[in-house]
Each structure stands twice: as C-alpha cells, then as structure tokens.
Amino acid sequence: MEIKQIELHNFRNYSQQKIEFEAGINLLVGANGQGKTNALESIHYLATGKSYRVKQESELILWGKKNFYLKGSFQTADRLLTLESYYEAGKKVMKINQLACRRLSDYVGTINAVFFSPEDLNIVKKGPSERRRFLDLLLAQIRPSHIALLNDYIKIIKQKNNLLKTVKNSTALKSQLPIWNEQLVAVGSKIIANRWELTVTLNSYCRPIFKSIFSQEDNMDLYYLALNKNSLEEALETFPEILDKKMNQEIERKTVLIGPHRDELLINLNDKPARLFASQGQQRSLVLCLKLAEMEIIFNKKGEYPILLLDDVLSELDEERRRYLLAYINTFKKQTLITMTEADEKIIKEKTAVYRVFKGNIRRER
Numbered sequence: 001m002e003i004k005q006i007e008l009h010n011f012r013n014y015s016q017q018k019i020e021f022e023a024g025i026n027l028l029v030g031a032n033g034q035g036k037t038n039a040l041e042s043i044h045y046l047a048t049g050k051s052y053r054v055k056q057e058s059e060l061i062l063w064g065k066k067n068f069y070l071k072g073s074f075q076t077a078d079r080l081l082t083l084e085s086y087y088e089a090g091k092k093v094m095k096i097n098q099l100a101c102r103r104l105s106d107y108v109g110t111i112n113a114v115f116f117s118p119e120d121l122n123i124v125k126k127g128p129s130e131r132r133r134f135l136d137l138l139l140a141q142i143r144p145s146h147i148a149l150l151n152d153y154i155k156i157i158k159q160k161n162n163l164l165k166t167v168k169n170s171t172a173l174k175s176q177l178p179i180w181n182e183q184l185v186a187v188g189s190k191i192i193a194n195r196w197e198l199t200v201t202l203n204s205y206c207r208p209i210f211k212s213i214f215s216q217e218d219n220m221d222l223y224y225l226a227l228n229k230n231s232l233e234e235a236l237e238t239f240p241e242i243l244d245k246k247m248n249q250e251i252e253r254k255t256v257l258i259g260p261h262r263d264e265l266l267i268n269l270n271d272k273p274a275r276l277f278a279s280q281g282q283q284r285s286l287v288l289c290l291k292l293a294e295m296e297i298i299f300n301k302k303g304e305y306p307i308l309l310l311d312d313v314l315s316e317l318d319e320e321r322r323r324y325l326l327a328y329i330n331t332f333k334k335q336t337l338i339t340m341t342e343a344d345e346k347i348i349k350e351k352t353a354v355y356r357v358f359k360g361n362i363r364r365e366r
Contacts, residue, residue: 004075004080009070011069012038013038014360022335026336026355027353027354028340029340029341030356035360037053045070046083047083058089061088070084077304082097109141112302115309116313121284123267123290124286128262131265132264135198139194149187153259156183156187160256164251165254173251184256184259192227192260195260199222202293209293210289219269220286221266221267269282295308308337313338314344315341353366
C-alpha cells in the first residue's frame with residue numbers, strides 16, 4: 001500500500017500543506033524543529049486514528065487555532081481510498097471515502113503504517129506500559145476488534161476503581177466487587193489471549209531477523225507474562241481465583257491490582273532482560289527487529305506491506321544495521337518515508353524523491 005498525497009491544515013506547525021509522494025523512497029530533509037517528524041505523524045494519524053507521540057489530540061492543533069484537518073489519498077492492492085480526519089475540542093470525525101466512521105475500530109486497519117523513531121528505544125528501556133502499548137497498537141492494525149476490547153476494559157477498570165475509592169463499607173464492597181470481577185475476566189481474558197498469540201508470532205519473526213542483523217551466537221526471545229503465569233491456559237484458568245484472593249488487598253489499597261493492565265512483555269537477550277543487560281547498540285537492534293517483524297506480520301495478514309515511516313532512525317544505526325535496513329526497504333515493494341537532517345547519497349537513487357522541509361513548509365527538490 002502507498003500514500004499518494006496528503007493535505008494538512010492547522011496540524012502541528014503546518015498551516016496549510018499538500019504533498020505528493022512517490023512509490024519508493026521519499027526522503028524528507030531539514031534541520032531539527034522544522035516539521036519533518038510532524039509530517040510523518042500526520043500520516044500515522046490518518047492510518048491509525050491516533051497520535052504516536054501524544055495522548056491529548058489538542059496538542060496536535062497549530063498554536064492559536066481551534067481545530068485540525070487531515071486528508072490523504074492511499075492506494076492499496078485493489079482500490080484507491082481517501083481518508084479524512086477532523087478534530088476540535090469535543091468533536092472528532094474520521095472518514096473513509098467521505099463516509100464517517102461510527103467507531104474507531106471501523107476505521108483502523110483500512111491503511112497500515114509502521115512508525116520507527118529513536119524514541120522507540122523506550123519499548124526496551126522503559127516500563128511494561130510501553131511494551132503493552134506496542135502490542136496493542138499492532139493488534140489494532142491487524143485485528144481492529146481489539147480496540148473495542150481495550151475500551152470496554154478501561155471502562156470496567158475505571159468503574160471498579162471508583163467503587164473501591166467511594167464505598168467505605170468493606171462488607172458492601174465484597175458483595176459488589178464479584179460483579180465487576182466477572183466483567184473484568186470476560187473482557188480481560190480476550191485481551192490476554194490476543195496479546196499472547198501476537199507475542200508468539202512476533203517471536204517467530206524476531207529471532208531469525210535478530211540473528212541476521214546482529215549475531216549468529218546471540219538469541220532474542222519474547223515472552224508475554226500474564227498474571228505472572230507461564231502459560232496462557234494457566235493464566236486464563238486462574239484469573240477469577242487470583243482476583244478473589246486479591247480482593248482484600250484491593251480494598252485496602254483502593255485500586256485494581258490484577259489484570260492485563262499489569263501484564264508484561266518480556267524482551268530477553270541471551271535469556272537476560274534486555275532492559276537491564278543489553279547495550280545501547282543491542283537495544284537498537286532489538287527494536288529494529290520488532291519493527292521489521294511488525295512489517296512482516298502486517299504483510300502476511302493483508303498481502304501487502306504497510307507504509308514504513310522512519311523518523312531520523314538511520315543516523316542512530318551503525319553502518320551494518322543501516323545496510324541491512326536499506327536492503328530490506330529495497331526488497332519487494334515497500335513505500336518508505338525517511339527523515340534526515342542532511343541528504344545521504346547512499347540512500348538517494350534514481351527514483352528517490354527528495355523534499356526540503358523548512359518552517360512548516362515542504363518543497364520537492366528532485
């Protein structure tokens with residue numbers, strides 16, 4: 001799949017901009033702070049309905065304006081699609097071919113994009129929430145129904161937390177909590193199963209990719225740890241029992257302590273936690289593996305590669321990993337948008353499109 005054109009209105013530092021892209025490599029060049037990342041973010045937002053960088057969509061609006069609007073033309077294997085997004089405080093509209101979508105799950109997955117930036121090191125370096133988010137974002141693209149599960153689960157957690165904080169009588173709490181626990185198990189079990197299945201698939205792709213770009217002697221492994229159990233069957237079977245046992249502790253601490261919102265994706269290097277034992281270079285290799293595996297999973301699900309968005313990534317990789325990534329990009333048909341501070345002659349080929357980005361304006365140079 002490819003993006004043919006995008007229009008940005010009052011998005012980040014863009015007042016009004018229209019850009020046409022080519023099928024192969026598109027290189028966006030400019031100094032830091034000019035809007036290169038913002039351009040990639042607009043494409044990712046149109047593909048997923050969410051920002052990769054911020055939680056509050058109000059932060060995406062150009063300073064001094066009240067709304068933003070995005071419109072993109074995309075070519076898939078069998079059709080041309082127009083996606084639109086409009087946002088202002090209290091109102092968000094997502095459209096496919098001019099038809100508004102009632103739910104985000106009706107929209108996400110229509111177009112797929114993989115975003116890779118230096119900040120993705122946080123998937124390895126930081127806490128479990130970063131790794132859960134990575135899994136959920138990928139699941140949303142290949143299995144949009146996962147979005148509805150997450151939304152339902154968040155509502156249940158909020159309502160149960162509210163109950164724990166407001167009801168003072170422990171006897172009354174113990175009579176009401178089982179009702180919420182049943183709902184939590186019903187929805188949470190599906191989330192756990194989705195994440196567990198995806199982790200197994202990711203691992204099957206990441207292991208050989210890691211050996212190809214790093215070392216034949218080293219091993220990368222992924223494990224999904226649900227409810228501190230080592231098997232999916234055990235986790236799902238004991239979920240209600242664990243909640244029941246934790247009830248007194250949850251009442252005491254006034255918060256929900258058990259569920260997929262506390263689960264962990266373990267990323268190991270040679271059987272040790274990569275977050276603690278992997279070097280900076282090794283961590284970059286691990287994240288690169290995750291992103292390339294994400295590309296392949298989407299390809300196998302959809303039959304065509306997603307759009308690859310590389311935000312200042314090549315400058316962060318050593319020569320060997322740069323060569324591997326560029327060789328991967330040039331294999332088969334993968335439309336790629338790359339941001340750099342200076343054009344790299346090793347990337348620019350006859351069909352490479354080069355754009356200059358300066359103060360929220362994008363001009364094609366070749």
